[in-house]
Amino acid sequence: MTTKDPVLQVKGLKVSFFTDDGEVPAVDDIDFYVKEGEVLGIVGESGCGKSVTSLSVMGLIPSPPGKITGGEIKLNGEELTTASEKRMRKIRGNDVAMIFQEPMTSLNPLFTIGSQLMDATLIHKKGDKKQAKKRAIEMLKLVGLGRAEELMNEYPHQLSGGMRQRVMIAMAMVCDPKLLIADEPTTALDVTIQAQILKLMKRLNEELNTAIMLITHDLGVVAETCERVVVMYAGKVVENGLAVDIFKDPQHPYTRGLIQSVPDMRYKKQRLYSIPGNVPRPGSIKKGCRFAARCEFAFERCLQEDPPLYKTAEGHSTRCFLFDDTKEDTLHDKDTTIATS
Amino acid sequence: MLQYIMRRLLQLIPVLLGMTFVVFLIIRAIPGDPAVVILGQQATEEAVAALRETLGLNNPWYVQYFEYLKNLFTGDLGQSIRTRTPVNEEIWPYLAATFELSMFAIIIAVFIGVNAGIISAWFQNSWFDYTAMILALVGVSIPIFWLGLMMQYQFSLQWDWFPTTGREDVRNPVNAITNLYIFDTIIQGRFDQTLDVLRHLAMPGIALATIPMAIIARMTRSSMLEVMKSDYIRTARAKGEKMFWVVYRHSLKNAVIPVLTVIGLQTGLLLGGAILTETIFGLPGIGRYIYEAISSRDYPVIQSGILVVAFIFVMINLIVDILYSIIDPRIRYS
Incomplete structure (x- = not known):
């Protein structure tokens, strides 16, 4: 494997929401990176901080009440957490683009597809409307939408969900970004359409060499598209590694639980596994491993100390005391001093 | 369409x-x-x-x-019992006066109200937001006759900025063609008179504008707040769009529909005759025309006045409906 420079490097990122009840940490000290041209999957249940992470990269955390309280986000070596709003505007849509979960509501109902597709070009690239239009039509064709010229004058409500998500992807790719963040891009779509959209994203990734950060709760989606996976739980990275390794040898009890709860058609009679309990409310666990309360392997230490990330194999690390005999993964988690608050 | x-x-x-x-x-x-x-x-x-x-x-x-x-x-609205002239001949100057005043007021109300609402929503919970919303609350609560009298006292009697009453300077009357004085004076090239007419309109116009302005500002604010939370606004921001355009282009177009409804209703109300304002500022408008007809039991005039006002109301609603369909393609196609 060639060593490619990371397009995106996130280190020790902390994001909190400041509410009337005080500070609520949504993302707590997470590290990950996305290399040029790769597809990284970020997996976790709702409320684990996936979307907050992606919005932080875009600089779109709703603020107030949200705020990045620590860590760094480096895009091609440029620090984003301290970048001005003006600079962030230049980056958004140009260097990093994003597509969202709900294609039904993510397009403005009152503007034509064409006008919405031309926006990014007109904002970021020099050139007139004619060129922007040409580019927009080109993009519509690229994402596999026929009759592109007609679509330019149509409105979102005239399109199906799958078509709208294709338009969203075309819109995101208009300025040829280096990184595409896809926040649950297939969750709201029919299964058949899901597969098409994933295939399209994979194709764009290969043809245009755009790195993709794919956020999902669906392990099936990860298996199909991602090279590497970061599993998040309650604002922390609990396991990361190559997708093949994680599916073959899931280490963190949470990851195991996630994989077991995917329905398997081979065993019809079996009751579907589900992880007991719920995701804890952000900020509610002050001490110990955040998964301890739901973990069948939890022992005394899990309730007292916050486990660090242990490097369990080459390029595979897990935040669990079950792997205490292995070396701590200093590469991913520099600050392993145990928080005792 | x-x-x-x-x-x-x-x-x-x-x-x-x-x-x-x-x-x-x-x-x-x-x-x-x-x-x-x-x-x-x-x-x-x-x-x-x-x-x-x-x-x-x-x-x-x-x-x-x-x-x-x-x-x-055939355009026959009957004959006034009081003046013995056909109503359709008599009613137009009154209607024109009210039309001019209402348009003046509604333009002020829309311009200030919509912008105040937008900025309040954009900078929610800022000092501007608080001040604007308190003023809006005062605006809807203030009795218009009191406001009119206070304005006359301060701006006419004390400071002598504006004339107290009337539509025009009686020593320099406007040569009426359409009875819409601003229009008449402009086409006659009498810009001194245009200015004079505007000075006469200023105080009643502002007094009349306060309530619609306040309602429009509050409506715009809440509608904008709603829209600015939506997914497509996040999309617009994710494209790197400037906040100004996110607010004034992507959000406003979506937020404006409920505001248009309010503007339509308020315009209808103003055109229906602002009796209080017209009385305080001595303006010969449709409200006063109907009011005087009522006091002298001039039934044909009452009847026609109500008919005309109702007709205007219906027409404004039609215009608002057409505007909806221009703004929102979903209304057009359904």
């Missing part, structure tokens, strides 16, 4: 018929003999009989109604 407008126009027919019927009933619903009511208790029997004949009260009601409709179609 054209099809939509045609459909809306067709839907107007029953509305207008219903409206004329209700107005037609007004004069017939008077207890006792309308002719006696109109002429007074001292009227001679011959006079009452003659009036009954001219009003057509001896015919069955449906004949009367069709007669009434026929007259309306």
